[in-house]
Amino acid sequence: MANLKMFIDGEWKESETLETRPVINPANGEVISYSPEGTAVDARAAIFAARRAFEEGVWSGISAQERASYLFKIADKIEEYADELTQLETMDNGKPLREAGFDIGDAAACFRYYAGLITKPDGYTYHVADPMQAMVVREPVGVCGLIVPWNYPLLMSVWKIAPALAAGNTIVFKPSEVTPVTPKKLFEIFEEVGLPKGVANMVMGAGPVVGHEIASHPEVDMISFTGGTKTGKHIMKTAADTMKKVSLELGGKSPNIIFADADFETAVDYALFGIFSGSGQVCSAGSRILVEESIYDKFVERFVERAKKIKVGAGNDPITEMGPLVSEQHLEKILHYIEVGLEEGATIACGGKRIVSKGLEKGFFVEPTVFINVKPEMKIVQEEIFGPVVVIQKFQDESEAVKLANNTIYGLAGAVFSNDGAKALRVIKKLRAGITWVNSYHPTYNEAPWGGYKQSGIGRSLGTFGLEEFQEIKQININLQVEPIGWFSN
Numbered sequence: 001m002a003n004l005k006m007f008i009d010g011e012w013k014e015s016e017t018l019e020t021r022p023v024i025n026p027a028n029g030e031v032i033s034y035s036p037e038g039t040a041v042d043a044r045a046a047i048f049a050a051r052r053a054f055e056e057g058v059w060s061g062i063s064a065q066e067r068a069s070y071l072f073k074i075a076d077k078i079e080e081y082a083d084e085l086t087q088l089e090t091m092d093n094g095k096p097l098r099e100a101g102f103d104i105g106d107a108a109a110c111f112r113y114y115a116g117l118i119t120k121p122d123g124y125t126y127h128v129a130d131p132m133q134a135m136v137v138r139e140p141v142g143v144c145g146l147i148v149p150w151n152y153p154l155l156m157s158v159w160k161i162a163p164a165l166a167a168g169n170t171i172v173f174k175p176s177e178v179t180p181v182t183p184k185k186l187f188e189i190f191e192e193v194g195l196p197k198g199v200a201n202m203v204m205g206a207g208p209v210v211g212h213e214i215a216s217h218p219e220v221d222m223i224s225f226t227g228g229t230k231t232g233k234h235i236m237k238t239a240a241d242t243m244k245k246v247s248l249e250l251g252g253k254s255p256n257i258i259f260a261d262a263d264f265e266t267a268v269d270y271a272l273f274g275i276f277s278g279s280g281q282v283c284s285a286g287s288r289i290l291v292e293e294s295i296y297d298k299f300v301e302r303f304v305e306r307a308k309k310i311k312v313g314a315g316n317d318p319i320t321e322m323g324p325l326v327s328e329q330h331l332e333k334i335l336h337y338i339e340v341g342l343e344e345g346a347t348i349a350c351g352g353k354r355i356v357s358k359g360l361e362k363g364f365f366v367e368p369t370v371f372i373n374v375k376p377e378m379k380i381v382q383e384e385i386f387g388p389v390v391v392i393q394k395f396q397d398e399s400e401a402v403k404l405a406n407n408t409i410y411g412l413a414g415a416v417f418s419n420d421g422a423k424a425l426r427v428i429k430k431l432r433a434g435i436t437w438v439n440s441y442h443p444t445y446n447e448a449p450w451g452g453y454k455q456s457g458i459g460r461s462l463g464t465f466g467l468e469e470f471q472e473i474k475q476i477n478i479n480l481q482v483e484p485i486g487w488f489s490n
């Protein structure tokens with residue numbers, strides 16, 4: 001694959017220093033390309049281009065229908081290149097082709113959703129005292145800095161770019177330094193459909209350099225970030241100096257609560273899907289399974305039996321069900337957490353090791369790993385591991401399930417499995433989490449808001465809420481009887 005470039009003011013650019021970094025295929029450790037190591041100077045060039053494009057109104061000043069027509073074309077192009085994008089996503093991130101294919105389809109659908117939404121009525125009028133007429137309109141925020149992680153390289157980008165552009169903003173986008181390949185292809189599509197220069201800019205490079213410049217620069221009006229909670233806190237502090245609007249989608253340690261009256265095989269099946277899809281590198285992963293005491297042993301036995309049979313392999317092998325971790329550094333982090341779990345006294349019911357069998361020895365593979373005999377205060381129960389590692393906890397009754405479920409700093413997602421509808425809803429309503437499921441795990445819809453409570457974030461992606469994040473609200477008061485107010489006598 002040719003070396004990647006950044007996209008700044010409608011031009012493909014290398015880093016001003018010409019420095020690059022290798023892009024690695026996590027299934028075999030091979031270098032697939034090199035990406036520019038962008039600098040603060042590169043980031044500023046992108047910010048100034050976005051600022052100019054915003055002020056000139058080449059995007060915010062055109063009709064919503066016109067913007068929508070670009071977005072519809074982008075969606076069509078994503079579908080036209082779906083096979084290529086799917087292959088690239090698997091090569092760069094490691095996820096199985098089946099998962100990558102879903103992401104690409106969702107990305108096209110997300111552009112279509114926001115293309116449709118932006119032409120629908122918005123704003124309000126108010127009945128205020130005569131002779132005034134009050135109304136509220138929505139306007140773009142301005143220049144939006146968008147920073148995303150590596151776990152869904154294309155989809156996480158699109159969750160931000162589609163609503164930001166739909167709303168009329170111009171953007172400075174930074175993909176993860178680990179997975180820049182499909183975002184670069186997306187920007188090729190932007191060029192192909194003829195987005196005006198400076199509207200969409202992409203700078204690659206390290207978070208503390210490029211990301212920091214975007215988060216701190218006064219010409220950036222808003223920062224929308226998806227990534228780890230620690231980085232999110234740093235970005236929030238950085239953005240505070242210029243009082244940017246901030247939207248944060250952060251980490252999670254989500255509970256999956258299974259009652260004894262649940263459909264047993266369905267619960268086991270979704271629990272496996274909840275943690276091991278995406279190799280557990282999913283913010284909303286059901287990484288804490290809470291099981292009612294009376295079925296605990298039976299559940300662990302069946303869950304472990306099935307976890308051991310998951311086919312781990314390279315994402316481009318059609319029989320693969322779980323791919324590698326995204327990078328060697330991330331592999332080391334996961335292995336470290338497994339050691340910590342053992343040191344803390346938890347028991348491994350299956351997995352726990354790097355896979356070095358023939359053909360996988362150069363990749364970053366870890367066995368699906370299940371911890372039992374865990375205590376609520378253990379690190380492996382409290383901290384986001386972000387890999388194929390799950391803890392299975394035991395609870396006695398509804399109130400203990402809720403207490404354990406809410407007992408972390410996070411509040412992203414959660415699920416309840418039960419055939420007692422009232423109980424399931426009671427528990428869901430007590431979960432301090434923004435995304436929940438009953439008798440299911442993981443389905444996500446462009447139409448519905450996505451985001452967390454507590455330290456899992458601020459604001460929402462997707463749906464109407466996701467568009468509003470990228471809009472300012474303006475109050476307009478019109479005097480229908482133009483004559484002096486006469487407040488002062490002289």
Ligand code: NAD
Pocket residue numbers: 147148149150151152156174175176177205206207208209210211212215226227228229231232234235249250251252282283284384386412451452456457
């Ligand atoms: P990360 O926080 O390390 O990096 C995310 C992005 O931030 C990258 O582009 C990185 O370069 C950039 N960055 C790093 N330091 C920065 C700084 N000082 N200033 C500005 N930008 C900086 O996260 P990651 O390891 O790439 O992704 C995994 C995390 O993302 C997990 O915690 C996961 O839960 C979270 N995530 C959350 C959601 C959600 O919707 N809530 C979705 C996907 C991933």
